[in-house]
Amino acid sequence: MDDVLLEMRGITKRFPGVTALEDVSLVVRRGEIHAICGENGAGKSTLMKVLSGVYPAGAYDGEIRFDGRPVHFAGIRDSEAVGIVIIHQELALVPYLSVAENIFLGNERRGRGGLIDWNRTNADARGLLASVGLDENPVAPVIQLGVGKQQLVEIAKALSKDVRLLILDEPTAALNDVDSAHLLDLLRRLRDRGITCIMISHKLSEITAIADSTTVIRDGRTVETLDMASGDVTQERIIRGMVGRDLESFYPDRDSAPGAEVLRIEDWTVWHPVQPRKVVDGASLTVRAGEVVGIAGLMGAGRTELAMSVFGRSYGRNISGRLYLHGREVRARTVAEAIQHGIAYATEDRKRYGLNLIADVRANISAAGLGKLARAGWVNGNEEIKVAEQGRRDLNIKTRTVLDVVGTLSGGNQQKVVLSKWLFTDPDVLILDEPTRGIDVGAKFEIYTIINRLVAQGKAVVVISSELPELLGMCDRIYTLSAGRITGELPVGQATQESLMALMTMEKELAG
Amino acid sequence: MTSTKPSAPAEQTESTSSAALHIGTSDPLTLVMRNLRQSGIYIAFIVIVALFASLTHGVLLSPGNITNIVLQYSYILVLAIGMVILIIAGHIDLSVGSIVALTGAVSAVLVIQHDQPWWIGIVAAVAVGTAVGAWQGFWVAYVGMPAFIVTLAGMLLFRGLTLEVLDNVSLSPFPAQYQKVASGFLNGLMGGQGYDAFTLLIAAIAVAGYAVGVFRTRLARIRYEQPVESFPLFVARVLVVAAVVMYFAWQLAHARGLPIVLIVLGVLVAAYGLMTKNTVFGRQIYAIGGNLPAAMLSGVKVRKVNFWIFVNMGFLAGIAGVIYSSRSNGAQPAAGNMFELDAIAAAFIGGAAVAGGVGTVVGAMVGGLIMAVMSNGMQLMGVDQSTQSVVKGLVLLLAVAFDIYNKRRAGTTR
Numbered sequence: 001m002d003d004v005l006l007e008m009r010g011i012t013k014r015f016p017g018v019t020a021l022e023d024v025s026l027v028v029r030r031g032e033i034h035a036i037c038g039e040n041g042a043g044k045s046t047l048m049k050v051l052s053g054v055y056p057a058g059a060y061d062g063e064i065r066f067d068g069r070p071v072h073f074a075g076i077r078d079s080e081a082v083g084i085v086i087i088h089q090e091l092a093l094v095p096y097l098s099v100a101e102n103i104f105l106g107n108e109r110r111g112r113g114g115l116i117d118w119n120r121t122n123a124d125a126r127g128l129l130a131s132v133g134l135d136e137n138p139v140a141p142v143i144q145l146g147v148g149k150q151q152l153v154e155i156a157k158a159l160s161k162d163v164r165l166l167i168l169d170e171p172t173a174a175l176n177d178v179d180s181a182h183l184l185d186l187l188r189r190l191r192d193r194g195i196t197c198i199m200i201s202h203k204l205s206e207i208t209a210i211a212d213s214t215t216v217i218r219d220g221r222t223v224e225t226l227d228m229a230s231g232d233v234t235q236e237r238i239i240r241g242m243v244g245r246d247l248e249s250f251y252p253d254r255d256s257a258p259g260a261e262v263l264r265i266e267d268w269t270v271w272h273p274v275q276p277r278k279v280v281d282g283a284s285l286t287v288r289a290g291e292v293v294g295i296a297g298l299m300g301a302g303r304t305e306l307a308m309s310v311f312g313r314s315y316g317r318n319i320s321g322r323l324y325l326h327g328r329e330v331r332a333r334t335v336a337e338a339i340q341h342g343i344a345y346a347t348e349d350r351k352r353y354g355l356n357l358i359a360d361v362r363a364n365i366s367a368a369g370l371g372k373l374a375r376a377g378w379v380n381g382n383e384e385i386k387v388a389e390q391g392r393r394d395l396n397i398k399t400r401t402v403l404d405v406v407g408t409l410s411g412g413n414q415q416k417v418v419l420s421k422w423l424f425t426d427p428d429v430l431i432l433d434e435p436t437r438g439i440d441v442g443a444k445f446e447i448y449t450i451i452n453r454l455v456a457q458g459k460a461v462v463v464i465s466s467e468l469p470e471l472l473g474m475c476d477r478i479y480t481l482s483a484g485r486i487t488g489e490l491p492v493g494q495a496t497q498e499s500l501m502a503l504m505t506m507e508k509e510l511a512g
Numbered sequence: 513m514t515s516t517k518p519s520a521p522a523e524q525t526e527s528t529s530s531a532a533l534h535i536g537t538s539d540p541l542t543l544v545m546r547n548l549r550q551s552g553i554y555i556a557f558i559v560i561v562a563l564f565a566s567l568t569h570g571v572l573l574s575p576g577n578i579t580n581i582v583l584q585y586s587y588i589l590v591l592a593i594g595m596v597i598l599i600i601a602g603h604i605d606l607s608v609g610s611i612v613a614l615t616g617a618v619s620a621v622l623v624i625q626h627d628q629p630w631w632i633g634i635v636a637a638v639a640v641g642t643a644v645g646a647w648q649g650f651w652v653a654y655v656g657m658p659a660f661i662v663t664l665a666g667m668l669l670f671r672g673l674t675l676e677v678l679d680n681v682s683l684s685p686f687p688a689q690y691q692k693v694a695s696g697f698l699n700g701l702m703g704g705q706g707y708d709a710f711t712l713l714i715a716a717i718a719v720a721g722y723a724v725g726v727f728r729t730r731l732a733r734i735r736y737e738q739p740v741e742s743f744p745l746f747v748a749r750v751l752v753v754a755a756v757v758m759y760f761a762w763q764l765a766h767a768r769g770l771p772i773v774l775i776v777l778g779v780l781v782a783a784y785g786l787m788t789k790n791t792v793f794g795r796q797i798y799a800i801g802g803n804l805p806a807a808m809l810s811g812v813k814v815r816k817v818n819f820w821i822f823v824n825m826g827f828l829a830g831i832a833g834v835i836y837s838s839r840s841n842g843a844q845p846a847a848g849n850m851f852e853l854d855a856i857a858a859a860f861i862g863g864a865a866v867a868g869g870v871g872t873v874v875g876a877m878v879g880g881l882i883m884a885v886m887s888n889g890m891q892l893m894g895v896d897q898s899t900q901s902v903v904k905g906l907v908l909l910l911a912v913a914f915d916i917y918n919k920r921r922a923g924t925t926r
Contacts, residue, residue: 311809312811314808314809334811334813335808335809335810335811335812336811336812336813338811339811345809347809352803352805352806353803353805353806353809354806354809355803355806356798356799356802356803356806356807356869357802357803358802358803358865358869358870359798359799359802359869363795363798363799366795367799367806367807367810367812368810368811370792370795370796371792374791374792377791377792377793378790378791378792379790379791379792379795381789381790382732382733382735382736382738383736385736385738386736401739421810
């Protein structure tokens, strides 16, 4: 068949003690958008590393045919030479280099004497930026661009290498809805230009919207390849393939019985740490015991900033407003004070702000509540291990022992370690910032179940999420945030994705 | 997997102490692999000692020479304790050599020029060191400057102050009591039998303390259903440690007895080893080095911890200053030159990670001893200074390369 661009057959990749891929096959047709789905740890990233030569030929079993010919890549340079470019989830841009320099990094436009031809570099960069729909100054440092635009710069960089097969690993994970839509639109246009695309994504709505076919991988094996063109493949259908069962209800049921008010903030205003502008502007909200309150907002609306400023002023400056816990006004000027008052904040970026990745599970779980395990400053190491074991059992953290290094766990299990850490501080209010970002469907369900269990114990939970269905599925009440202001408060019964989105995009003047 | 899983809690019928005798894993390979980074250092140390012992035809391990190594490198080891703690937290201190000089100079001025009693000199030196540490801690912790810059400035600053204090001349000699700090021995307390029984007694007490300590740890671990090594292996481990310590003490006892500075060093190593592993403060040092923002968001008072570890470095540099001035029996403007590099090398050879978050006090001590044994061995063999420097440089390079290789291997298993 001539319309097949890439064929991977019988790919098996073993690591010491683990078989990451077992007899995986993948067939990608020319000019299609091919989605790859699977839970975290299913082997998607490993498969892409085999394809792009990160794991060189010989390190795996099986055959790869590209454009009809068998290929043996010894490294990334080989795969790029035939036009396979991979864009990783963590963007690989150099923050203080210019957009143009980043685009041509390692592939510089040279002129006479081997010196860089800056005019051609910047002119070519402008052209490439235009082709991805960006109107940015090519000499601007990349760090001045938002994440969404940086993602587009990555794609422009790929285009500069005459890409034929573009691999995107979770391209929209860090993007808001507007930027995501923009990116998906671009992928469609690239497809029309004949660029084949493999997209790994957890966002099933995107896959059903854009993919021509979908390959589902589970536990290192190919489960099925679905033809999406017919249009009758639903998200539920894909989930069934990923988890091997139907999730009866994606969001576990819970009886809603909110009790007394636990947390209240009034007229909360936060200034940006360096720029002279308000990031949160006069926000007020309440959270009651046994209640899940959602905060919806586009990226940059000030959701994380609001949460972190409440959590011991760990963000921003000139913070003003009143904070009440159980009806009494309190001051929480440091994180330690906030923890003492019973506030916990689980960050949206667990690798950078949530975990000590080089330390073991035990040390991470005890990190915020070490004082509880100590007498006169001395930590009871055995009690600590007991606590960690307890956390492992309660939250079903999949690790060999609690002495394993956290960096080796999958995303979902890392997130459970973060939760476990905060649960050990025994908080009254738990603020969860993007609690299911970048984790697989099965682990998401587990996290939801944990949230429900906490609420049943009478804890107050605040969930910040970019995924509106998640908020609608989990919360009792949802606040919307736009440009630092609370623009609405809806009981979940009255909220829809549309009504939330309308409030989230409300202009500042109207919000005032 | 050989670790015993705590599967059925609270269903232990037999008493803990009888369980202590017969449960646990006895697969030595697992035990070694479990802590390869650490055991790698010990193995390297043993190999290096064996190598130089044979190259020097046993002179390396002779009573007099062992005493010599202890006296000669004690102040580097004291510095390495403070240094490894800073490195774990992700900092560095380039100024310790200058602080050693400054504190020694202050002590010398007081004791030699102003005829103050010897202990005033010691107290003053340690106080000055601590104050210097507080100065540097302030800039690093509360102003937020990189330790590299602050201590680079400190290196110049305190060297200059040393010259100022000494008026650019060397001072010597110290009174006899002051000299005893570095070159005094506790011996003859129990009568001479050709060897010093007191040294052996102290060593035996230390060994007994160690044995009781590890056995209690073992009992506690079993009570908490943690994996432990099998009893024969446990006994073997204690016996090996006991044998090594007693051999070492035997050799010392046949030379000049127990060096006072060794007692100081032993107390410091034990105290700081326990502090870093078992206290909230110590654990927070690792948390800061492992991931600074995560530590902040876990309620660690980062500034406070950073400040105090610099104060501590100054305190230890003051002690090292006393030991060094006592040993050299005076204060010189150029004293302590390059000490910082030896202390840093000891920490890194001992398994500390350049990026922070990893390292141990005991590891740094072994790292320091590796350097000490190599220097001493090469001196005994008559290797010239230039070759010694080349060899030491290569060892540092290879030690860190091994560390990085190890980490990369650990990283690819997933």
